[in-house]
Structures are given as C-alpha cells and as structure tokens.
Amino acid sequence: MTLLLGSWTIGLILALLALGVFISFRIFSFADLTADGSLTLGAAVAAALIARGYNPWLATSLAVVAGSLAGGLSGLLQTRFQINGLLSGILVATALYSVNLHVMGRSNVPLLDARTVNSDLQGVVQKVSGKVESVQLLGSSVRVSDLVNLGAILLLVCLTAWLLHLFFKTSLGTAMRATGDNPRMIRALGVDVGRMITLGLMMSNGLVALSGAMLAQYQGFADVQMGIGMVVLGLASVILGQALVGRGGIGLSICGAIMGSLLFRLMIALALRAGLDPNDLKLITAVFVLLALVLPRAFQLRVKPAPAGRL
Amino acid sequence: MATLEVRGLYKTFFPGTPDEVRALRGLDFSIEPGSFVVVIGTNGSGKSTTLNAVAGTFLADAGSITLAGHNITRWPEHRRARFIGRVFQDPLAGTSPTLSIAENFALASQRGQPRRLGLAVTRRRIAEFREHVRPLGMRLEDRLDNPIGSLSGGQRQALTLLMATFRKPELLLLDEHTAALDPRSAEQVIRLTDEIVRSQQLTTMMVTHSMAHAASLGDRLVMVHQGRLILDVTGAEKRRLRPHDLLEKFEELRRSDQLDETAAQLIRASYV
Numbered sequence A: 001m002t003l004l005l006g007s008w009t010i011g012l013i014l015a016l017l018a019l020g021v022f023i024s025f026r027i028f029s030f031a032d033l034t035a036d037g038s039l040t041l042g043a044a045v046a047a048a049l050i051a052r053g054y055n056p057w058l059a060t061s062l063a064v065v066a067g068s069l070a071g072g073l074s075g076l077l078q079t080r081f082q083i084n085g086l087l088s089g090i091l092v093a094t095a096l097y098s099v100n101l102h103v104m105g106r107s108n109v110p111l112l113d114a115r116t117v118n119s120d121l122q123g124v125v126q127k128v129s130g131k132v133e134s135v136q137l138l139g140s141s142v143r144v145s146d147l148v149n150l151g152a153i154l155l156l157v158c159l160t161a162w163l164l165h166l167f168f169k170t171s172l173g174t175a176m177r178a179t180g181d182n183p184r185m186i187r188a189l190g191v192d193v194g195r196m197i198t199l200g201l202m203m204s205n206g207l208v209a210l211s212g213a214m215l216a217q218y219q220g221f222a223d224v225q226m227g228i229g230m231v232v233l234g235l236a237s238v239i240l241g242q243a244l245v246g247r248g249g250i251g252l253s254i255c256g257a258i259m260g261s262l263l264f265r266l267m268i269a270l271a272l273r274a275g276l277d278p279n280d281l282k283l284i285t286a287v288f289v290l291l292a293l294v295l296p297r298a299f300q301l302r303v304k305p306a307p308a309g310r311l
Numbered sequence B: 001m002a003t004l005e006v007r008g009l010y011k012t013f014f015p016g017t018p019d020e021v022r023a024l025r026g027l028d029f030s031i032e033p034g035s036f037v038v039v040i041g042t043n044g045s046g047k048s049t050t051l052n053a054v055a056g057t058f059l060a061d062a063g064s065i066t067l068a069g070h071n072i073t074r075w076p077e078h079r080r081a082r083f084i085g086r087v088f089q090d091p092l093a094g095t096s097p098t099l100s101i102a103e104n105f106a107l108a109s110q111r112g113q114p115r116r117l118g119l120a121v122t123r124r125r126i127a128e129f130r131e132h133v134r135p136l137g138m139r140l141e142d143r144l145d146n147p148i149g150s151l152s153g154g155q156r157q158a159l160t161l162l163m164a165t166f167r168k169p170e171l172l173l174l175d176e177h178t179a180a181l182d183p184r185s186a187e188q189v190i191r192l193t194d195e196i197v198r199s200q201q202l203t204t205m206m207v208t209h210s211m212a213h214a215a216s217l218g219d220r221l222v223m224v225h226q227g228r229l230i231l232d233v234t235g236a237e238k239r240r241l242r243p244h245d246l247l248e249k250f251e252e253l254r255r256s257d258q259l260d261e262t263a264a265q266l267i268r269a270s271y272v
C-alpha cells in the first residue's frame, strides 16, 4: 500500500512535468529539451531558498518563475534568432546545468528537517485531526503524512489541469493551439507566431519547474543530476496518455497526459519490484518512447493524395 | 485615395546565387476602394509573389506599399493582417484542422486584434457563427463543434473565405483559391466569392488561371509578366471583355514586343 501511495505521489508530481511536455510536444509538435534543465532549476531554486529559511510557498512560486524564464529564453533563441528548436533547448539546458550548480552552491541540497510545502500541509492536517499517526486503509496501515502528500499533489495537479484547460479555451489559448496546428493560417489572422511559441514555452517550463520544486520537497533533496532524461519521461507519459484517451478534445488530452504519467510510474514501480535493475530505467523509458513513436508509423498505410486539379 | 498603392516594388529571391530569381521588377499599381481586380499571368510570372509582398510574407527589397493610408512596407505579416483577409490556393492552408469550426471562426473574428483571456467560443458567438455559415447550404451550422479537418476541401475553402471576410478587410487577397477544388466546388466557391465581394463591396485582388473567371468576374483585369504589370483593363472595356478579346490582347502585346513568343504561347495554353 505504501509503495502504491508513493508511486502515485511521484506519478502525480511528474504529471506536472507531463503537462509541461504536453504543451511543447502536443501543441507545438516538437520536443523541448529545455525541460531537462528547467526541472532541475525548479528543484534548485526551491531547495536553495528553503534551505536558507525562506517561506516554502514563496520558494516554490519563484521556482516556477525561474522555469518560465528559462523557457522564455529558449523560445526567444528559437523564434528571434531562428535557431532550431531542439538545439535551442539543448543550449539552454546545458547552460542551466552550471546555473543550477550556482543556485545550489553544490551538487546536492538536502531538505531533511526544513519547512516545506508538504510539512506545512501535514501540520494543518494534524491540527485538525489530532495526533493520529496512521490510519487503516484497505486492510493495511497507512501513514497520515503519506496520505497528505498524495492529497496535496492530487489537488495541485487537478487545479493545474483545470486552469490549463480553461486557458486553452480562451482567445489567447485557442490562438496558441492554432499556432501549432497551422502557423501560416494564424499569422494571416494577425497572430505573432514567435511570441505565441515563446509564451507557450514559458508556460511549459514553468510547469516543469513546478514539478521539480515539488519533487525536491517530496523526496527531501535537490540534486543537480535529477533532470537528466526528464524530457523523455514526460514524452513517455504524454504518448501513453494519448494511447489511453485517443485523439479527443483538449480537455481529454490533458487528462490523458496525467493518466499517462500515473500509469507509467505504476508500471515502473511494478517492474522494479519484479527485479528490474534501476540502472536500466532510463534505457527502458527511451526504448518505450522510441517504440511508441515508430510502431504506429510502421503500420500506417501510406496513401498518396490525389494530384491537385487545375482549372 | 487609393486603398492600396504599390510603388516600384522589387524582390529577388536567392540574390547572387545561381538560383537567383528576380520575381518582382518594379511593380507599380494602385487599387481604388471597392475595386475587384482579377490578376492573370503565366506560371512563374510573379502573381503569388505580388500578393505575398502585399500580405507581408516577406519584405520587399525596394519600393513602398501603402494600404488604407498606412505605409506598411516594413510591417511584419501579422501586423498587416489587421487590414488583410486571405485565402490561399491550398484548402488546408487557411484553417486549423484540429480546432472546431466554431473555434476557427472565433480566431477569424479577432483578425488583427490582441488575443486576451476571454472565452474564445461563447454561446452568443456560436449563434452568430451559425447564422454566418447557414447560407452556404452545406449543413455546417449543425456541425460547428466538429474539427474542421473532417470537412472536404471545398467546404474548408468556403469556410476560409467566410473567415477571411468575417471582419470586413480593407483588402481581400485570393490566390487561385479554387484551383485545387473539383469543378463543382470550384464553381460554388467562385459564386460565393462574387456574392461576398459585391455585398460587402470589398477591395479585392483575385489570381486565377481560368479565362472564364477572368472575363466574367471583377471590374478590372491586370496581367503580371516578369514581375511587372503589362496589361490593365478597367471600366466599360472590362465589362465588355470576352475570353477571345483576351486572346487578342495577348496577341497585341506580343506584336508590341512586350511578350516574347514562348510566353504568349504559354498564356494561350494556360487560358484557353
């Protein structure tokens, strides 16, 4: 039970990452590699501030701001200086590695007894419920603190998904979706495509940084290596999610990304329990994404469009 | 004052390379408000390049463009969209396939306006969009929630035209917008074009390869050749113009050495 709660909590934290990757990959149809750096940036900013005694809520907010700045930089490189999207992501992520080391001051910042968003919430729940340490759930004993962590991140993910869904229904959000869909058309309708992509990447990396900040507070440390492979992990969740819900509306796709993240985490937890070597995790994730990208294409019949007639 | 004024426009693609193309070579014309100009010319003569230069797909090398009293020569494309409605040749180019019909209309209804955080599609606007597409007689008013990618090319092109004119544009640019459609849809879209342009009195430039359309539509006909206008027929003369008159015009141009023989042949081939 505890294992299940733990993998769900991490799955939900990484659902924020998946939502970020969703914006770059599903809306703009490219893999934004900035996310590898901005996840760590979020964790580093939050951890460094919390370790210095700052309010954890403020620290988490600033982590989001830092992440969106990184995304904005990546967007500017791509749209103002016409650098290929993959390359601008790699450039920013590489630069962020050093930035993150500076922010943290060393390669690992522990947050063992620090006041975090999670400890704040646990305090509130304990005040309400008295000093209950654990409860019975489905026949096994579960720590209240684990439940609080899960509930809190569940709430945060739902709120984020709802806001994201609302955003994509606004005039601005609809224009952003059309930017990925048909840039030529949206430009002819008066939208600055470069600005739209930059704004989208800011939102995307803000979410990824939020994911990093929550991850650091949940696991009790930030590490300069923690972002490695995160883009691929986000892609795996988004792709898995799409397989779950199909090509529906934007709301369904957002739910899909979250479900994908949960399912992927669960699969990993089970595989690890069955004896999978943790060192192989990233290899397996990468192979999974590769297969998900290649298999549908391999089975697709290529139909040539009829030649356009001329009057 | 003219709606559109193009003065001494030059554009060379890939300058200084073996692929150099001098697409516009001193293009000069102006269009009066409410005028419907049909643009003809051979393949590669510079018709699309002319429309693209006005729309801002690229910036011209030299010359000036004034639209609705604004010097837009250095404006980026998205800024010019405030004044310009466009329909492309490719029926897929003018709409956003995964978005619904209503969402596409919502985007078009804000052409050139800042995009804010208000809901894009409200119930009131749906009613408005419904009334807008009903006259098409394509039963699309019941399918506003469907992704536009699920429609046929003819339906998408008709919608693109409605979208481009939803907010009245100062200038409507149509680049062979029926060339990729089957003959029936093409006729339908052409009729719709004529209706909309007349009823809204839109200033319009329409490129076509159809001799019949060139003769029957619009109140002015211009011909682009090697990046310049070489023929300009307006007023009563345009109204009287029949397809075979056009052929005579081509012949005249050839005799006066403005067209060489191969170009004249190309024109005959593509317009008869």
Ligand SMILES: Nc1ncnc2c1ncn2[C@@H]1O[C@H](COP(=O)(O)OP(=O)(O)OP(=O)(O)O)[C@@H](O)[C@H]1O
Pocket: B013, B014, B021, B022, B023, B041, B042, B043, B044, B045, B046, B047, B048, B049, B050
């Ligand atoms: N974006 C571009 N880059 C390079 N060359 C271009 C570009 N656009 C047009 N050209 C070239 O400029 C010349 C004029 O092309 P344009 O598309 O204006 O012709 P057109 O009159 O529209 O012909 P068609 O009837 O075939 O549509 C052609 O030689 C074309 O290859």
Ligand SMILES: [Mg+2]
Pocket: B047, B048, B049, B175
């Ligand atoms: Mg053309």
